[in-house]
Amino acid sequence: MLVKYELLKECSETKARLGKLHTNRGVINTPIFMPVGTQATVKTMTPEELKEMNAEIILSNTYHLFLRPGHGLIEKAGGLHKFMNWDRPILTDSGGFQVFSLGKLRKLSEEGATFNSHIDGSKQELTPEKAIEIQNALDSDIAMVLDECPPYPATREYVYNSLKRTTRWAKRCIDANNNPNQSLFGIVQGGMYQDLREESAKELLELDFPGYAIGGLSVGEPKNLMYEVLEYTTPLLPKDKPRYLMGVGSPDALFEGVEKGIDMFDCVHPTRIGRNGTAMTTYGTVNIKNAKFKEDFTPLDSECSCYTCRNYTRAYLRHLFKANEILGLRLMTYHNVHFLIDTMKNIRKSLEEDRFMTYKKEFFDKYDQS
Numbered sequence: 001m002l003v004k005y006e007l008l009k010e011c012s013e014t015k016a017r018l019g020k021l022h023t024n025r026g027v028i029n030t031p032i033f034m035p036v037g038t039q040a041t042v043k044t045m046t047p048e049e050l051k052e053m054n055a056e057i058i059l060s061n062t063y064h065l066f067l068r069p070g071h072g073l074i075e076k077a078g079g080l081h082k083f084m085n086w087d088r089p090i091l092t093d094s095g096g097f098q099v100f101s102l103g104k105l106r107k108l109s110e111e112g113a114t115f116n117s118h119i120d121g122s123k124q125e126l127t128p129e130k131a132i133e134i135q136n137a138l139d140s141d142i143a144m145v146l147d148e149c150p151p152y153p154a155t156r157e158y159v160y161n162s163l164k165r166t167t168r169w170a171k172r173c174i175d176a177n178n179n180p181n182q183s184l185f186g187i188v189q190g191g192m193y194q195d196l197r198e199e200s201a202k203e204l205l206e207l208d209f210p211g212y213a214i215g216g217l218s219v220g221e222p223k224n225l226m227y228e229v230l231e232y233t234t235p236l237l238p239k240d241k242p243r244y245l246m247g248v249g250s251p252d253a254l255f256e257g258v259e260k261g262i263d264m265f266d267c268v269h270p271t272r273i274g275r276n277g278t279a280m281t282t283y284g285t286v287n288i289k290n291a292k293f294k295e296d297f298t299p300l301d302s303e304c305s306c307y308t309c310r311n312y313t314r315a316y317l318r319h320l321f322k323a324n325e326i327l328g329l330r331l332m333t334y335h336n337v338h339f340l341i342d343t344m345k346n347i348r349k350s351l352e353e354d355r356f357m358t359y360k361k362e363f364f365d366k367y368d369q370s
């Protein structure tokens with residue numbers, strides 16, 4: 001079956017909503033944060049640890065898995081879930097954004113994107129048909145269309161042409177899809193232009209996808225511009241379908257996105273900064289390598305119940321980072337992913353109790369203290 005969104009409750013103060021996304025591999029509670037596992041692993045975490053912290057769905061990436069180990073090998077292994085020992089839902093991005101953001105793009109044409117592999121420099125091509133062939137082989141629960149994400153800033157003409165191409169590519173993705181159990185999401189583009197966002201949404205809604213993403217944000221634009229675009233784009237999307245904001249995952253952006261009616265979020269933020277020694281804690285960010293933590297024998301986050309915070313001190317974590325010990329990367333990643341998943345759980349609880357804005361204030365009164 002295709003994914004089915006169930007709206008449970010609408011917030012009385014904002015456009016936030018509480019829901020469930022029914023999938024072939026389980027129910028996802030929304031709003032949800034999805035940890036990113038680009039190369040078939042959420043870096044340094046085991047699936048058991050992800051389950052321990054209640055990760056309900058993870059992301060993986062068409063571009064990376066196509067280049068290595070290859071979608072043919074993963075298909076032979078029985079699909080991505082079996083290959084990586086993850087039996088809960090997986091969403092795969094289509095690869096277009098990664099080609100653009102990795103700067104390996106050689107040519108962009110109506111056919112698709114031609115690029116040099118960042119692994120061996122070989123010339124490769126990603127077309128809508130290829131992006132679907134790969135995701136069909138990976139057998140992820142949710143697949144994304146191949147879209148063209150304009151850079152920021154971009155001229156109105158450039159953004160117009162890229163949204164029109166994104167719609168044409170979306171149609172080609174639908175035609176190429178051979179996996180009836182895989183839900184294909186459309187991706188709304190249109191840059192920072194309200195009428196172009198409306199045009200992109202209108203065209204994609206006519207294709208009746210089971211879910212919709214908002215792309216083209218979190219690409220270097222100022223935060224308040226992202227929120228402005230979100231404000232007028234989110235309501236364009238159907239109320240009875242899941243709404244996914246791509247590439248967003250800092251606490252302020254999560255709350256803003258929820259407030260505007262977004263259901264799904266993903267971002268490499270918590271795993272990437274964790275490996276660099278930065279933690280998101282109840283009282284703001286902490287860079288554990290700072291000398292002031294040398295003899296700090298308190299937990300990373302005094303109000304966190306995660307494995308890292310229950311068992312280790314800041315002094316120990318700092319030592320691990322100073323000594324380049326791999327356990328340091330793991331413990332910081334564990335806390336950061338748990339922190340965002342737990343924050344989304346608290347957001348869902350606040351929506352249930354109709355006290356979302358109160359919780360948002362409580363959260364930032366503490367978080368903004370650092």
Ligand SMILES: Cc1cccc2c(=O)nc(N)[nH]c12
Pocket residue numbers: 093094095096097144147148149187214215216217218219246247
């Ligand atoms: C991962 C990501 C972040 C941000 C934007 C985008 C986008 O526009 N399109 C795709 N396919 N992915 C994106």
Ligand SMILES: [Zn+2]
Pocket residue numbers: 300301304305306307308309310335338
């Ligand atoms: Zn913790």
